[in-house]
Amino acid sequence: MSPLSKNFVRASLIYFFIAAVLGIIMISMKSYPAQLLFTHVHLNLLGWMSMMIYGVGYHILPRFTGKPLAYPKMGEVHFYLANTGLVGLVCFRPFHPLAEIFAGVQVISVGLFVFNIWMSLIPPKPEHE
Ligand code: HEM
Ligand code: HEM
Numbered sequence: 001m002s003p004l005s006k007n008f009v010r011a012s013l014i015y016f017f018i019a020a021v022l023g024i025i026m027i028s029m030k031s032y033p034a035q036l037l038f039t040h041v042h043l044n045l046l047g048w049m050s051m052m053i054y055g056v057g058y059h060i061l062p063r064f065t066g067k068p069l070a071y072p073k074m075g076e077v078h079f080y081l082a083n084t085g086l087v088g089l090v091c092f093r094p095f096h097p098l099a100e101i102f103a104g105v106q107v108i109s110v111g112l113f114v115f116n117i118w119m120s121l122i123p124p125k126p127e128h129e
Contacts, residue, residue: 001059002058002059002069002072004055004058004069004072004075004076004079005055005056005058005059006055007055007079008051008052008054008055008058008079008082009051009052009055009056011047011051011079011083012047012048012049012050012051012052012054012055013048014047015043015044015047015048015051015086016043016044016047016048018043018047019039019040019043019044019047019048022036022039022040022043023040026040035093035094038090038093039090039093042086042089042090043086043090046082046085046086046089046106047086050082051082054078054079054082054113057113057117058075058117061117061120061121062117062120062121064121065120065121065122065123065124066123066124067120067123067124068120069116069120070116070119070120071115071116071119074112074115074116075112075116077112078109078112078113078116081105081106081108081109081112082106082109082110082113084102084105085102085103085104085105085106085107085108085109086102086106087102088101088102088105089102089103089106
């Protein structure tokens, strides 16, 4: 497994643990602030779920076409943007325009993943052509 995949899986596991702790805190409260729900939901869905899919996806999806990942360096940029975007988004959700900036960073990171995997799934041309 590449360092890129491992880093995404590690980040995903950390977010899962933090989100689960927040979930328990929410259960124990009579009512919880919207910011806490937002953080729980997005650490789970953009952190745990998406980053696990990024990590496993970078490893396995290019193998379906027998090609390496199209742009490994872009994968590294994706890693930093996805993490910066998520942490920034949950920390600065109530603050504008910071929330929009980090949301934008998150969306760009998603775009990089989509593009990279899309290009990696294009089958190689047969050599005798
Ligand atoms: C230890 C694990 C977890 C705990 C204790 C927990 C706890 C909670 C609590 C207390 C709420 C607020 C809803 C309510 O007041 O009834 C909530 C909402 C939510 N949780 Fe979790 N959760 C956990 C794991 C997860 C996981 C693994 C996911 C997704 C992968 C998830 C996704 C969500 C979502 C999407 C909502 C918002 C639902 C809505 O829109 O009403 N949670 N969770
Ligand atoms: C660029 C990434 C994302 C941004 C900027 C974003 C932003 C938001 C915002 C603004 C809300 C409304 C709550 C609030 O006003 O605080 C929300 C709710 C929600 N989002 Fe996201 N989201 C993103 C990605 C995702 C993804 C990828 C998922 C699922 C896989 C997701 C699942 C949810 C759910 C379930 C809720 C409802 C939570 C609740 O019960 O309040 N979001 N999101």
